[in-house]
Amino acid sequence: xxxxxxxxxxxxxxxxxxxxxxxxxxxxxxxxxxxxxxxxxxxxxxxxxxxxxxxxxxxxxxxxxxxxxxxxxxxxxxxxxxxxxxxxxxxxxxxxxxxxxxxxxxxxx
Amino acid sequence: xxxxxxxxxxxxxxxxxxxxxxxxxxxxxxxxxxxxxxxxxxxxxxxxxxxxxxxxxxxxxxxxxxxxxxxxxxxxxxxxxxxxxxxxxxxxxxxxxxxxxxxxxxxxxxxxxxxxxxxxxxxxxxxxxxxxxxxxxxxxxxxxxxxxxxxxxxxxxxxxxxxxxxxxxxxxxxxxxxxxxxxxxxxxxxxxxxxxxxxxxxxxxxxxxxxxxxxxxxxxxxxxxxxxxxxxxxxxxxxxxxxxxxxxxxxxxxxxxxxxxxxxxxxxxxxxxxxxxxxxxxxxxxxxxxxxxxxxxxxxxxxxxxxxxxxxxxxxxxxxxxxxxxxxxxxxxxxxxxxxxxxxxxxxxxxxxxxxxxxxxxxxxxxxxxxxxxxxxxxxxxxxxxxxxxxxxxxxxxxxxxxxxxxxxxxxxxxxxxxxxxxxxxxxxxxxxxxxxxxxxxxxxxxxxxxxxxxxxxxxxxxxxxxxxxxxxxxxxxxxxxxxxxxxxxxxxxxxxxxxxxx
Numbered sequence: 354x355x356x357x358x359x360x361x362x363x364x365x366x367x368x369x370x371x372x373x374x375x376x377x378x379x380x381x382x383x384x385x386x387x388x389x390x391x392x393x394x395x396x397x398x399x400x401x402x403x404x405x406x407x408x409x410x411x412x413x414x415x416x417x418x419x420x421x422x423x424x425x426x427x428x429x430x431x432x433x434x435x436x437x438x439x440x441x442x443x444x445x446x447x448x449x450x451x452x453x454x455x456x457x458x459x460x461x462x
Numbered sequence: 463x464x465x466x467x468x469x470x471x472x473x474x475x476x477x478x479x480x481x482x483x484x485x486x487x488x489x490x491x492x493x494x495x496x497x498x499x500x501x502x503x504x505x506x507x508x509x510x511x512x513x514x515x516x517x518x519x520x521x522x523x524x525x526x527x528x529x530x531x532x533x534x535x536x537x538x539x540x541x542x543x544x545x546x547x548x549x550x551x552x553x554x555x556x557x558x559x560x561x562x563x564x565x566x567x568x569x570x571x572x573x574x575x576x577x578x579x580x581x582x583x584x585x586x587x588x589x590x591x592x593x594x595x596x597x598x599x600x601x602x603x604x605x606x607x608x609x610x611x612x613x614x615x616x617x618x619x620x621x622x623x624x625x626x627x628x629x630x631x632x633x634x635x636x637x638x639x640x641x642x643x644x645x646x647x648x649x650x651x652x653x654x655x656x657x658x659x660x661x662x663x664x665x666x667x668x669x670x671x672x673x674x675x676x677x678x679x680x681x682x683x684x685x686x687x688x689x690x691x692x693x694x695x696x697x698x699x700x701x702x703x704x705x706x707x708x709x710x711x712x713x714x715x716x717x718x719x720x721x722x723x724x725x726x727x728x729x730x731x732x733x734x735x736x737x738x739x740x741x742x743x744x745x746x747x748x749x750x751x752x753x754x755x756x757x758x759x760x761x762x763x764x765x766x767x768x769x770x771x772x773x774x775x776x777x778x779x780x781x782x783x784x785x786x787x788x789x790x791x792x793x794x795x796x797x798x799x800x801x802x803x804x805x806x807x808x809x810x811x812x813x814x815x816x817x818x819x820x821x822x823x824x825x826x827x828x829x830x831x832x833x834x835x836x837x838x839x840x841x842x843x844x845x846x847x848x849x850x851x852x853x854x855x856x857x858x859x860x861x862x863x864x865x866x867x868x869x870x871x872x873x874x875x876x877x878x879x880x881x882x883x884x885x886x887x888x889x890x891x892x893x894x895x896x897x898x899x900x901x902x903x904x905x906x907x908x909x910x911x912x913x914x915x916x917x918x919x920x921x922x923x924x925x926x927x928x929x930x931x932x933x934x935x936x937x938x939x940x941x942x943x944x945x946x947x948x949x950x951x952x953x954x955x956x957x958x959x960x961x962x963x964x965x
Contacts, residue, residue: 381954382955384865384948384955384956384957384958385865386940386958387894387895387896387897387942387958388896388942389940390939390940393937393939393940396936396937396940396948396956396958397956398950398954398955398956402934403934403935403936403937403947403948403950403956404937405937405939405940431938433937433938435937
């Protein structure tokens with residue numbers, strides 16, 4: 354049984370393993386990139402770092418949340434910290450369910 | 463129980479940090495002993511390093527490592543039949559590999575672990591020389607012990623974060639009514655600036671730490687290729703940001719391999735050219751301006767202008783006329799072109815090639831530049847010019863539509879209303895950066911900038927203000943050649959910093 358952070362994206366709920374979640378950030382201005390890689394919709398500052406904001410709408414088949422008004426979940430993928438754009442964070446549960454695999458998402462699998 | 467496992471894991475991390483220093487000292491002293499088996503100070507140092515290593519390994523339950531260190535210690539203690547240097551160096555390799563695997567298990571992988579390069583073929587062990595009179599005071603420079611602490615990067619990073627939060631709080635305070643606060647603010651600003659700089663300075667380390675084991679690497683590589691070469695290191699005390707140490711080590715290894723594979727000639731060829739059979743590679747580091755220069759020079763056959771020009775023309779990198787009149791320094795840069803290095807056979811005769819493209823990319827990701835110099839028949843120098851890594855930089859913020867971008871102030875000559883400057887090629891930032899434009903552009907100002915290719919005017923809406931900040935690297939996948947990085951403003955907003963040279 355792992356602790357999971359449950360969040361909403363569009364009309365569906367998804368989960369991340371709680372141990373990979375560093376912080377949940379209130380909506381804030383996101384800096385646009387002129388030429389972003391797939392799934393990256395901008396940059397935010399967190400602590401002393403610049404993190405990519407990841408929007409999974411396209412991958413999960415729903416609309417991306419409005420980028421300047423979405424909650425950001427600071428988590429890890431591909432050895433780097435990223436801020437995942439979500440509509441809202443719902444709760445923390447203990448569950449044996451399979452959390453979202455960000456590595457695979459970003460690798461396009 | 464879990465607590466105890468945790469404690470052991472933490473102690474092993476500490477052990478690894480210490481063990482790396484001991485192994486570096488051991489490597490140095492074994493090399494000194496190899497040169498002069500009567501070097502008493504080196505012998506003592508080697509024993510001390512092994513003894514400490516043995517004790518510490520035992521304390522964290524690494525019995526095999528302790529036993530290996532013990533065996534080596536015994537071998538050194540036997541004055542009746544001193545062991546061969548080759549065997550001792552082999553022993554060092556085994557210890558290094560063991561520490562590396564402990565590091566990996568403790569999540570502490572990475573250099574600097576000295577001398578773990580595989581020896582192509584086993585060198586025949588040289589017979590041990592009889593120990594000459596003990597106590598001959600061979601001069602051995604004392605290992606410098608600068609006042610340093612082994613602070614963890616994580617710790618320093620959180621200090622830096624704290625300071626940056628303070629800076630943020632300061633800027634919020636600055637929005638409050640003025641009159642009373644002015645003086646307090648000025649004082650606070652000065653203190654913050656000092657604190658920030660002090661924290662940044664704690665990140666500096668001597669670049670020599672990245673060069674551990676290089677003397678042996680060069681010797682071994684040369685030996686396995688049937689050459690003779692020695693390495694001379696200068697300026698090992700030059701300070702560099704600790705985050706640059708690992709990448710610099712990798713880059714320099716590339717350059718050393720290059721110098722050996724393509725620079726230094728075989729002994730007979732050298733003698734025919736009137737050079738000593740033993741080639742020399744010089745690895746020098748020094749402060750230059752507010753950055754650091756690291757260069758690798760070999761006294762081999764230099765670069766062949768004709769062959770490089772022919773190849774550049776064949777690859778369509780320049781025309782024949784251009785190649786004929788081009789300055790050497792510009793022609794050499796083609797060697798770092800990706801297409802250039804993949805042509806097999808060319809690098810060998812032309813003098814260089816494989817790896818230089820990778821080195822150029824590595825230097826650029828550190829926001830530095832690669833330079834190449836050569837004297838035909840005599841030498842080749844590859845120079846890495848690295849910026850002062852984490853230093854504060856002054857930037858000018860410009861508004862473009864609803865967005866803000868930063869330009870390093872060093873590149874800016876001034877700003878004037880658009881229309882007043884006629885003789886300057888201009889670049890419209892809105893267009894170049896694809897800034898969505900809700901309202902029609904005012905494009906009111908031209909920021910005149912210097913770049914290597916000549917001056918350029920950047921068209922923006924207006925100049926917002928100056929800011930002093932640390933330029934931070936962008937997340938890996940979002941890096942682009944025309945972006946130096948990003949700064950975080952006092953208000954916590956990320957602002958992209960443009961690289962004028964690459965725009």
